[in-house]
Amino acid sequence: MQTTAQRAEPRSVRRWNEKTVIDVLRAHGAQRISALRSFTGLTPGPLGDVLRGLSAKGWVVSVPDETPGRGRPAQRFRLSRPEGWVLGVDVGPHAVRAVRMDLAGNAVERVECEVLRPGDLQAMHERTAEAVGRCLQGIGAEDLWAGTLAVGGHLDDEGSVVRSVAVPAWEGHRPLELLSDVLPQPFSLINDVRAETLAEHEVGEAQDVEDFALAHLGRRPTLGIFLEGRIRRGAHGTAGDLSLHPQLGRGVTGATGDGDDADQLVAMIRQALAGDEGARSGIREALERMAEPFALAASVLDLAVIVIGGPFAAVPDIAVPALARAFDERSRSVPELRTTGLDQFAAATGAARQALGWVDGTLASAATGALERERSCFRAEVGGRVLVH
The missing domain is CATH 3.30.420.40 (ATPase, nucleotide binding domain)
Structure with missing residues (x-):
């Protein structure tokens, strides 16, 4: 059977190129045009179009090259650093820990609250409210882009805890619903050990x-x-x-x-x-x-x-x-x-990194290309979906 090759649509090629440039800048930091051409394989014309589009959408900015030399400084491009935060919250039977990060992945606040009645849902709710409140003290709700909650146990696709050795009281409940009044939205859900594992890969x-x-x-x-x-x-x-x-x-x-x-x-x-x-x-x-x-x-x-x-x-x-x-x-x-070199905040750190990845993955993918790098755009894309990692 003979098949006819299909040409890629220009729009899909551009989306792929946008995601590729973002990935390169995320992995390698600020780069000259020549380095971006080498990393991506793009010729000057298409690369210039992609960079102008990413700049207009708030993804990249140009900065002068700090390398000393003659003549006009070469131009370099790096990812922009929009204002805002993500939050990781680890709710365990004995303590609740929260980590706030900026959108560059830097932890700026860490809070730990002991649960005085270990494994008790009401006690964990109270300490979660305290930890989140202290971690977000001084910033507005509009400055938080997203968060991820880490809990122990087997999570189904709907966000329910099927089984939990650490906190049997979770079983049959949806932690995001139980804590919805103290967790700013939107929030996703992850198993706590998977959150620790992500932290080991990202910063460990x-x-x-x-x-x-x-x-x-x-x-x-x-x-x-x-x-x-x-x-x-x-x-x-x-x-x-x-x-x-x-x-x-x-x-x-x-x-x-x-x-x-x-x-x-x-x-x-x-x-x-x-x-x-x-x-x-x-x-x-x-x-x-x-x-x-x-x-x-x-x-x-x-x-x-x-x-x-x-x-x-x-x-x-x-x-x-x-x-x-x-x-x-x-x-x-x-x-x-x-x-490991990480401390007791490993799961909360991993949860915050997952929230950051959720934001970046929603706003830039090979399927959609780069969307506007705005909090409102992210929230419109996410809607009311429950995401379990």
Whole structure:
């Protein structure tokens, strides 16, 4: 059967070119025309048209080249820096954390509020209101473009929590609805470990790899999976969820995984850091119990790197050798093990980065090209849709 090649429409080519130029400037910073031609393969005429269009839509600005030399300074182009903010909120059973970022991805405010009645929905609601209010203090509602909420558990496509080991009270509820009166709109939803995984790739230990996993080792061990440059959510939204694994269901201290188990874990880690051999032995035993499912996942996915996160990242001299030994015994290829450098705000940071990506991805894509880089344009595109990452 003979087919006839279809010529691309000029409009679709222009959209693709706009997205390509934006991606280059985002990845490499300000560039001269010559460098943009090299990165994009565009000739001077089409590239000039694209840059003029992006400038008119508020995406790029020209700046003088700071390189010393003779004659007139060469012109460089960079992404504009519009005013505004995004917000990431991590609502956990014991604390609520919020991070506010500017639209260049710089964290400018971080707030943490302890939940005095762990796992209680009303208590978490109250602390969320406090954390968001403090994080947004001094800025107007019109200055916030978007936000993302991070919660623990299996999320369905409608934004409901199907199952949550960390906060059983979430189950059957939609967190965005329960917190709608304290979260400025629009807000999207993400699993907290997936948010941590995104933070590792954006600002943490996995910025240089496109295939890695975050092994969150603590009271509820979970695997955050990042493949081919994207977070892996899975066909049913449960990729990396190890909460039902029989070896992990008892919690790291041998308790149920709820109640005082978190306090026992914190105490165990503190004792291990102080040199208590009993506590160090307990952590090794817990890691050995976790090792098999993590090693199997690493082997099946053929991961380049595993980043160790969660509470056990505080004792890398125990965690790294224990996991390396387990992987060596169980895996065909042993991934490089790294320990997170992020703190307790990792999930909130990842949520804020997801909100930023939501804004940029809505306003610039290969399908639509570059839309006006305005808050009103973003909100018109998003409408009232619920987005679950």
